[in-house]
Amino acid sequence: MSRNSKMPGGGGFAPVLPATGLHSYHNDSPPFSGATNPASGEPEPLHLNGPDSHAHGYGHGHGHGGNVNQAGPSRSSSSSSSTGAGNGAGNGRTTQGLLNPGMDSNSTQNQFNPSQNQNDLHGPDSDPQSHGDPSSSSNLNLNPSSHVNSASNLNPSRPKIDRVLTSPTDVSYSSSRSRRLVSGYMFGNPPEEKSLKNRRDSESTVRRLSVVGDDGLNKDKGGTDKESMENRTIHGQEGVPEDQYEEEQADDTPHPLRPRPSSAHSFTTNPTSQPDEENLSVASSLRNSPRDSPLVSPGRGLSFDNGRYEDALNGVTDGEADADVRAMQATGGGSEGFMQGLEGEEGRYNFPTHRLRRRMKDEDKVPLVIVACGSFSPPTYLHLRMFEMAKDEIVESQTFEIMAGYYSPVSSYYKKSGLAPAHHRVRMCELAVEHTSTWLMVDPWEAGQPEYQRTAVVLDHFDEMLNGKDGEGGVEMRDGTRRKYKVMLLAGGDLIESFGEPGVWSEPDLHIILGRFGCLIVERAGSDVWAFLLSHDILYHHRRNVIVIKQLIYNDISSTKVRLFVRRGMSIKYLLPNSVIQYISKNLLYREPDTKAIQS
Ligand SMILES: Nc1ncnc2c1ncn2[C@@H]1O[C@H](COP(=O)(O)OP(=O)(O)OP(=O)(O)O)[C@@H](O)[C@H]1O
Numbered sequence: 195m196s197r198n199s200k201m202p203g204g205g206g207f208a209p210v211l212p213a214t215g216l217h218s219y220h221n222d223s224p225p226f227s228g229a230t231n232p233a234s235g236e237p238e239p240l241h242l243n244g245p246d247s248h249a250h251g252y253g254h255g256h257g258h259g260g261n262v263n264q265a266g267p268s269r270s271s272s273s274s275s276s277t278g279a280g281n282g283a284g285n286g287r288t289t290q291g292l293l294n295p296g297m298d299s300n301s302t303q304n305q306f307n308p309s310q311n312q313n314d315l316h317g318p319d320s321d322p323q324s325h326g327d328p329s330s331s332s333n334l335n336l337n338p339s340s341h342v343n344s345a346s347n348l349n350p351s352r353p354k355i356d357r358v359l360t361s362p363t364d365v366s367y368s369s370s371r372s373r374r375l376v377s378g379y380m381f382g383n384p385p386e387e388k389s390l391k392n393r394r395d396s397e398s399t400v401r402r403l404s405v406v407g408d409d410g411l412n413k414d415k416g417g418t419d420k421e422s423m424e425n426r427t428i429h430g431q432e433g434v435p436e437d438q439y440e441e442e443q444a445d446d447t448p449h450p451l452r453p454r455p456s457s458a459h460s461f462t463t464n465p466t467s468q469p470d471e472e473n474l475s476v477a478s479s480l481r482n483s484p485r486d487s488p489l490v491s492p493g494r495g496l497s498f499d500n501g502r503y504e505d506a507l508n509g510v511t512d513g514e515a516d517a518d519v520r521a522m523q524a525t526g527g528g529s530e531g532f533m534q535g536l537e538g539e540e541g542r543y544n545f546p547t548h549r550l551r552r553r554m555k556d557e558d559k560v561p562l563v564i565v566a567c568g569s570f571s572p573p574t575y576l577h578l579r580m581f582e583m584a585k586d587e588i589v590e591s592q593t594f595e596i597m598a599g600y601y602s603p604v605s606s607y608y609k610k611s612g613l614a615p616a617h618h619r620v621r622m623c624e625l626a627v628e629h630t631s632t633w634l635m636v637d638p639w640e641a642g643q644p645e646y647q648r649t650a651v652v653l654d655h656f657d658e659m660l661n662g663k664d665g666e667g668g669v670e671m672r673d674g675t676r677r678k679y680k681v682m683l684l685a686g687g688d689l690i691e692s693f694g695e696p697g698v699w700s701e702p703d704l705h706i707i708l709g710r711f712g713c714l715i716v717e718r719a720g721s722d723v724w725a726f727l728l729s730h731d732i733l734y735h736h737r738r739n740v741i742v743i744k745q746l747i748y749n750d751i752s753s754t755k756v757r758l759f760v761r762r763g764m765s766i767k768y769l770l771p772n773s774v775i776q777y778i779s780k781n782l783l784y785r786e787p788d789t790k791a792i793q794s
C-alpha cells in the first residue's frame with residue numbers, strides 16, 4: 195500500500211485513477227476507496243445528474259405515517275440496481291411523492307429537508323463541526339420509532355413472519371443472498387403485531403439516562419442551560435477508552451474494573467506504551483497456563499486476582515488465546531436482562547460506551563465509529579478481522595480517527611436460516627470481543643427490538659446514541675466544542691452486492707446508508723466488489739463515502755460452515771474465540787438442523 199500525500203487539514207488524497215477520475219488508496223486497486231472530503235469525512239459535491247437528481251431517493255419512506263406504495267413507479271425503477279439515481283434524477287419528483295402518492299409532497303413532517311438532500315447528493319459541507327448536523331437527522335425524521343412506523347408500513351400486505359423456517363439448509367441459503375428473497379423479506383421483515391409503545395417509552399428514558407450519564411447535566415435532572423449542554427459528555431458507563439486511561443487516571447479515581455496496580459502485579463493499560471516486564475508476565479501467564487492463571491477463573495470468566503479485573507458480564511472464557519489484558523470491561527449486568535425483555539432496572543437498555551473514545555488524538559481528523567450489522571451466528575475470527583482490516587485502511591487514509599467499533603447483531607425476526615436466538619448471538623459477540631479487543635463493543639439494541647429493524651434505522655440509532663439530540667453528544671474538542679461522531683457501516687462485499695437485489699433494500703434507505711453514513715466494504719472471495727460498485731448507480735453516486743478494503747490475507751471463515759461443523763461434530767477450534775466455542779457447546783447451539791434454530 196502506498197501512503198498518500200497529506201492534505202491540509204490532515205486528510206489524504208488518494209491517487210486518481212486516470213481512466214475514471216476516481217480515487218483509490220491502493221495503487222493496485224480499482225477506483226473506490228473513499229476519497230472523502232478530509233475535513234468532514236463526507237463526499238465532495240457530486241453533480242452526476244444535475245441539480246434535480248437529489249430529489250430522487252431522499253424523500254423516502256422513513257418516518258412516514260403513510261404507507262409506501264411499493265408497486266409505484268419508484269419501486270419498479272428501484273428494483274434494478276442500475277436504475278437508482280439515474281432514473282430518479284430525470285423525473286424530478288421526490289421519492290416521497292412517488293412512494294406515498296397519497297401524501298402531500300410539501301408536507302415537512304414527512305418530507306426530507308431539501309438542504310439535507312443537497313448535502314447528501316451534492317456533498318455535505320466541509321465544516322467538520324457541522325457534519326452530521328442533528329437537524330439533518332430530525333429533518334429526515336430518522337428516529338428509530340419513526341422508522342419502526344415506516345417499516346411497519348412499507349408493505350402492509352406482507353404476511354406475518356413465520357418464525358419457524360421451513361427452508362433448505364444454511365448452505366443453500368448462504369450461497370447467494372438472493373435466496374433471502376425466498377425466505378420472504380423485502381425491505382426487512384414484516385412487523386410483529388405488537389405494540390411498541392411501552393417498550394419505546396421506557397427505552398427512550400433509558401437512552402437519556404444511559405447516554406448522558408450522571409453528570410447532573412441531563413435535562414431530566416435539571417441541567418438545561420446552554421453552558422451545561424455544551425459541557426455534556428457521553429458517559430454511559432464508567433469505562434474509559436484505552437488510550438485515555440493514563441490521562442484519566444491522573445485524577446486518582448480508581449476505575450472499578452480496570453486493573454489497578456497491586457503488590458502482586460502492576461501493569462499499564464495504555465496500549466501505546468511498550469509492554470513492560472510485568473505486562474508480559476501477566477500476559478504470558480494468561481497464555482501459558484490459562485486455568486492456573488490468576489487472570490482466569492473458570493466459570494466466572496476472566497478475572498484478575500483480588501477482583502482487579504472482573505468480567506462483569508460473567509462470561510465464559512477458558513484462557514482466550516489472544517486475550518488482551520488492556521481490554522476495558524463493561525460494568526453492570528450487561529445485556530442479559532435487556533435481551534430477556536425483563537422489566538425495570540434489570541431489563542434496562544444500556545448503550546455500551548466502555549470502549550468509546552471521547553477525545554481525539556488528532557483533531558484534524560474525523561471521529562469515526564464503525565458499525566457492523568449482521569447475523570453473527572456465530573461470530574468468527576473473520577468478523578473480528580473485518581474490523582482490524584477496516585482499522586488499517588482508516589489509518590492509511592489519514593482522514594478519520596477510529597473512536598470505537600460496534601457489532602449490532604440482527605434480531606431473531608430477521609428471516610435467515612441458521613440464526614441462533616438473538617440473545618445467544620449478542621452474548622457470543624460480547625464474548626468474542628470482551629477479552630480480545632480494546633475498541634470493539636456489542637450493542638444489543640437492534641437484537642432486542644420486538645420487530646425487525648432495517649439497517650438505516652440501526653445506523654440512525656447509533657447516531658442518536660453517540661451524538662445525542664440538541665448537540666449534547668459527540669466528541670469533546672480541546673477548545674471545548676463538540677464534534678459529531680461519524681458513523682459508518684462495515685460490511686462484506688456479499689452484503690453490499692445484495693444492494694442490487696430487487697426488493698431487498700429500499701432505495702431511499704441506500705441513500706441514507708451510503709450518503710448520510712457511509713460504508714466500509716471488505717472484499718469477500720466470490721464477490722466482485724469493484725465491478726458491482728461501478729454498476730450500481732446509488733453506490734457509484736456515493737462512491738466518495740464508500741471505502742473498499744482489500745483483504746490482503748484472504749479469510750473466508752463462514753458462519754454457515756461453522757454451524758455445519760458443530761452439527762457434524764467437527765472441530766471449530768481456531769475459527770472463532772474459545773469463549774464463543776464454549777458458549778456454543780454449553781448452550782447446545784447449532785446441533786439441530788436450521789429449521790429449528792429460530793426461537794426467541
Ligand atoms: N469471508 C468474509 N469476507 C468479508 N466479509 C464477510 C465474510 N463473512 C462475513 N462477512 C460479512 O460479515 C457481516 C456479517 O456476516 P454474517 O453474519 O452473515 O457472516 P457469514 O459468515 O456470512 O454468515 P452466514 O454464513 O450465516 O451467512 C456481513 O457484512 C458479511 O458480508
Ligand SMILES: O=C(O)c1ccc[n+]([C@@H]2O[C@H](COP(=O)([O-])O)[C@@H](O)[C@H]2O)c1
Nearest residue numbers: 381382567568569604648649650698699
Ligand atoms: O435494511 C435493509 O433493508 C436490509 C436488507 C437486507 C439486509 N439487511 C441487513 O444486512 C445484514 C445481513 O446480515 P447477514 O448476516 O445476512 O450477512 C443484517 O444486519 C440485515 O439486517 C438490511
